[in-house]
Amino acid sequence: MTITQNRDNTALTIALEGRLDTLTAPELETLLSGALEGVETLTLDFEKLDYISSAGLRVLLSTQKKMNGQGSMKVTHVNEIIGEIFDVTGFSDILTIE
């Protein structure tokens, strides 16, 4: 998985490419734990993300909880597979998906 981040003052955009799964989720988690300082608007760009596993969902959930306290978070360009997963797991109701 490739992670690209783009910081613009209080706005952070993270673009993920590949698969967010058991092996790669810890990578994202580590990155986010150090990058969210002062971030008020977090955008996760899933345009090039193939799929997401429960380990990825875990990271999304904990990040969402964190951002609830300091600003907002949105997920963009969600593909069909991931959208279905968000739907069946109820993450569609939790996340802001554009």
Add this chain to the structure above:
Amino acid sequence: MQRNQPDKKRKLRNSIALNIIGAIVALLILFGSIITTIGYFSFTESFKKEYAVTTYHMANTATALVNGDHLDEYLAGEETEEYLRTERYLDAYCKKMNVSLVYVIAVDTSDYGRFVSIFNLLDNTVGDTSYTKWELGHQRETTNDEYRQKYRAMYEQTAPYETVYRRKVSDGQRPHITTMVPVRDSAGKTAGVLCIQRPMRELTDARRPYLLRIAAGAVLMCIVVGVGAAINIRTQFIRPIRKVSDEATRFAKENVKGEPLGQISKLYEIANLARSIDTMETDMANYVENLTAATAERERMGTELSLASAIQAASIPNVFPAFPDRKDFDIYASMTPAKEVGGDFYNFFLIDDDHLMIVIGDVSGKGVPGALFMMVTNILISDRAHLGGSPGEILTTVNQSICEHNQAEMFVTIWLGILELSTGRIVAANAGHDDAAICRKGGSFELFKTRHGFVLGGMEGIRYREFEIRLEPGDKLFLYTDGVPEATDASCGMFGMERTIEALNRFKEQTPQEILAGVHESVDAFVGEAPQFDDLTMLCLHYPGPQKQTNARELTLDAVTDNIGKVTAFVDETLEALDCPMKKQMQIDMAIDELFANIASYAYAPETGKATVRVETEEDPRAVIVTFIDRGRPYDPLSAEEPDVTLSAEERKIGGLGIFIVRKTMDDMRYEYRDGQNILRIKKLI
């Protein structure tokens, strides 16, 4: 200590020596007393008699001093010169003869109740008496009836003399003897009675030393005999008996033969006893020695037999499942020898990939000879079978080999078949063995009767004919030795073929192993407590037939998360070959990620282990099946509670989502725990 004293006393009281010596001494005392008593009386009697006779003679002599014709004159009161002279003589006589009293009396013959004294001379010094002299004419009453009768006897002259013994006397007197004789006148008639009294002291004086001697003799005899008996009993009786008893006690304790007792007593019985003890010890020691040797020998034999038993068991296939990789047949066999080793055997092996040789045999003998013969036969058949050839050829050659070296004239019955696994065709030959039983798929076990050839090893030059059995997939073949139908219960009833088939059909749907266990149990239940007298051997083959060519691919690797990529790549190969739509492939990859991650994290934690992933495809409808197999702790992921997906981000819990996603995205998901394995199978239609 306090208890010792009475014990000692009791010991003394119960000692043979003391008892015997005591009895002897008591007898001797009794004997001595009797002797003494008899001696006392006989001495007294003879002394008295002798004393009386002597006194009589003295008295008779004294009468010569008295003139019987003049007694009346004396009484008339005239102390004549003759009277005085006679008195003087008598006095001198009295003194000289050492008698207490000499007197002459005239008794009143009317009733002898009175008498009158004529002469009366006394010497008080003799008997220590205090008599006073009776004067002439002194009258007295007769003392008692005895005197009266004896006076009468004197006057009537019915006895030459009479004697009166006065042992108990009244005052002033001493025990004495009075002897009386008649004083006759010239006409011979009794004119008076002359009495002499002598003290009895002489009797007691003479008797005392006599009695003392007898008593002393008796006592001496008691001592001598007692001591002699004691010594004799001690040396001849007690000491040998003690020796025998000590030796017997020692032998009982040590069980080791000691010095022989030898000739320890002259007494026949004791010598005999000692000899018996010696003989017993020798015999016993020999016996123990023999027994020890025999026991050691038996133990050695036992060890060798159990070794032999292990060797025999190892000489035939005894690890099951014997062919775990083969799905086209399943075989199970068991051999239960009646003794440590048996004459039955079975064997099976793959001659090549497509040919399974099956053989079962029963040697005409049990135990070691049967086992040796069985080993030889089994090896000959195996060797020959590996060289190739049909069952008939194999049996024909092996028969020839056995006959050449069959010293013991034993023989063996054999059922030998070669199964062509791809077709289910069995070519078999039967050398006098029981018919096989076959259970067709969906049917029941039935005997499959064929021609029997002659037993193996029975005769040279036999050619064995072959027959054919066609197995269809799902059929079962059951082979056995006669130990099954001929198993015998306590009342000599046989299990029989009918019960065998019945037992087989009770378990016909089970695996070969379960079928054999079931038949064995039925046989055991029938036999009950009766001893097993024949070897019991069974073999069962299940023939599922050739398996359809599967497209299953398997990958076994360490269950760690780092290997998830390898697993997905492995599965993707199959998926790409099928032109699987990308979305479905993604979903399957996701499922692999979730499930393999689960196994990697939990199945063996904190250890690690292997996991196998199998991927296979199905047609109509086309589907991909991925199976995850691990040997970790049993865990059914389907039993996990579904997460509540309606909760807000703050309320949501992490966990359980992965399985949930897999269930939602896959078309089927099954779990089972079998043979120590977690088997999780997912299916996705594509």
